[in-house]
Amino acid sequence: MRHSTTRRNVLRGTAATAALAVTAAATTGAAHAVPQGAGPNIGILLYDGYSLLDPTGPAEVLSRLPDATVTMIAEKRGAVRTDTGDVAVVAERSIAEVDRLDVLVVPGAGDRGTVGAMNNEALLRWIRQIHRHTQWTTSVCTGSIVLAAAGLLDGRQATTYWASAEYLRSTFDVTYLPQRYVRSGKIITAAGVSAGLDMALYLASLIADDDTAKAIQLAVEYDPQPPFDSGNAADASPQLKERALQLLAASQV
Amino acid sequence: MRHSTTRRNVLRGTAATAALAVTAAATTGAAHAVPQGAGPNIGILLYDGYSLLDPTGPAEVLSRLPDATVTMIAEKRGAVRTDTGDVAVVAERSIAEVDRLDVLVVPGAGDRGTVGAMNNEALLRWIRQIHRHTQWTTSVCTGSIVLAAAGLLDGRQATTYWASAEYLRSTFDVTYLPQRYVRSGKIITAAGVSAGLDMALYLASLIADDDTAKAIQLAVEYDPQPPFDSGNAADASPQLKERALQLLAASQV
Numbered sequence A, B: 001m002r003h004s005t006t007r008r009n010v011l012r013g014t015a016a017t018a019a020l021a022v023t024a025a026a027t028t029g030a031a032h033a034v035p036q037g038a039g040p041n042i043g044i045l046l047y048d049g050y051s052l053l054d055p056t057g058p059a060e061v062l063s064r065l066p067d068a069t070v071t072m073i074a075e076k077r078g079a080v081r082t083d084t085g086d087v088a089v090v091a092e093r094s095i096a097e098v099d100r101l102d103v104l105v106v107p108g109a110g111d112r113g114t115v116g117a118m119n120n121e122a123l124l125r126w127i128r129q130i131h132r133h134t135q136w137t138t139s140v141c142t143g144s145i146v147l148a149a150a151g152l153l154d155g156r157q158a159t160t161y162w163a164s165a166e167y168l169r170s171t172f173d174v175t176y177l178p179q180r181y182v183r184s185g186k187i188i189t190a191a192g193v194s195a196g197l198d199m200a201l202y203l204a205s206l207i208a209d210d211d212t213a214k215a216i217q218l219a220v221e222y223d224p225q226p227p228f229d230s231g232n233a234a235d236a237s238p239q240l241k242e243r244a245l246q247l248l249a250a251s252q253v
Helices: A013-031 A053-062 A112-116 A121-131 A143-149 A162-171 A195-207 A210-219 A237-250 B014-032 B053-062 B111-118 B120-130 B145-147 B164-171 B196-209 B210-219 B237-250
Strands: A043-046 A069-074 A078-081 A088-091 A105-106 A136-139 A156-158 A174-176 A181-184 A187-190 B041-045 B069-076 B079-083 B086-092 B103-106 B136-140 B156-157 B174-176 B183-184 B187-190
Touching: A013 B174, A043 A053, A043 A088, A043 A121, A043 A156, A043 B014, A043 B156, A053 A069, A053 B120, A069 A078, A069 A088, A105 A195, A121 A136, A121 B156, A136 A195, A136 B196, A136 B237, A143 A156, A143 A162, A143 A187, A156 A181, A156 A187, A156 A195, A162 A174, A162 A237, A174 B014, A181 A195, A181 B103, A187 A195, A195 A210, A237 B053, B041 B053, B041 B120, B053 B069, B053 B196, B069 B079, B069 B086, B103 B120, B103 B145, B103 B196, B103 B237, B111 B120, B111 B145, B136 B145, B136 B196, B145 B156, B145 B164, B145 B187, B156 B183, B156 B187, B164 B174, B183 B196, B187 B196, B196 B210
Parallel strands: A043 A069, A043 A105, A105 A136, A136 A187, A156 A174, B041 B069, B041 B103, B103 B136, B136 B187, B156 B174
Antiparallel strands: A078 A088, A088 B086, A181 A187, B079 B086, B183 B187
């Protein structure tokens, strides 16, 4: 081949990376046991119909924390499908196999998935049990509605997906704040889908420090430059909101 | 339960969503055949050691395009692990099962995964074959180096992960542009990891139209508000860059 493909070449500063790769291998080798390691044990709950970016955005960011282990967890081990039915992420552990986490992340879902999780008493029981000992219990999008259904948000401030704010506010004893993420004690809720990235960087700064979170932001080159400026529901027309909800519904099974 | 969990309540505008859910089910039901449908057939290539957000960010965005099917594809069907070894996404189809795509997305990876893909002639051959008939061939992060290894970027302008820019420029006949995403004919390359979200929204506007892309941005509430402003390598100190690369290396197996 005309191009060199030695590891030193693909990324600069590979001397350091090569040295650290050994530690990395040792660390991540332990990640398939029930979470245990030098760093934070981060568990992300998957359930049928979640939105793909909700768990994967925070996983990408939090997996870069020193010695962190990230474990996808579901009611049963195995592939768990997203709201579109097209894509599946593997749950490495069942909820029965995990009784302690430093960090719990509960993603959101479409109507079907959110309602399903809200009515899944085994899931809600596990969330309550894990929450007792977490350092941080977090959610993305309608994951805050699942936390609320578990009773974790009673009397708290929280955020959620823009289109679910009225439901959260009117159904639970929760004060909705239209913010990207909201911290209430050790619970951090994020707004819709992509807000999990911002929440995860904030969480990284709390778990480690600002410099580490800033380095992670650079590591995932998170310098957002969307071609449009239409992501804030507060600035959206009723027509755009309706179109957004229609596209979501049409993409979901 | 004290809270109602009927589907109409969780999201507003659910009358529309209920009506469209039927269409959605029909559409996504077809997604598990070799991609074919009324909308764009989008294939995302998974290979050992990819970075989780690279395929999942674009998948989240592009799956909201009307009648789109998103299929995760790999050399073999089944779970494909990320660079950290902790997480796996399921490849629904093998490359042998897919010979036509409207849109190809090639994600990036750490050193090991990128070099592995660059040296995988079967994968490169498939990429070249699929590219002949795509409407759009795209990459995220070091996925552009995989496209370059396949010979698709010869004489073109492209972008890649910030730390891989020098390698791309010095190894291939490619003009590196330090942009969030770069279009060269029907090839669109994105910068690192999270840049796939911005690229996917741009791509959505090309496949559909600006209004649809704006509605998708609202649907995933992509109103980025990172707690820090450290995602642009051009503004980063040598120390921050080194720290970012060390965190990456330490998190990878």
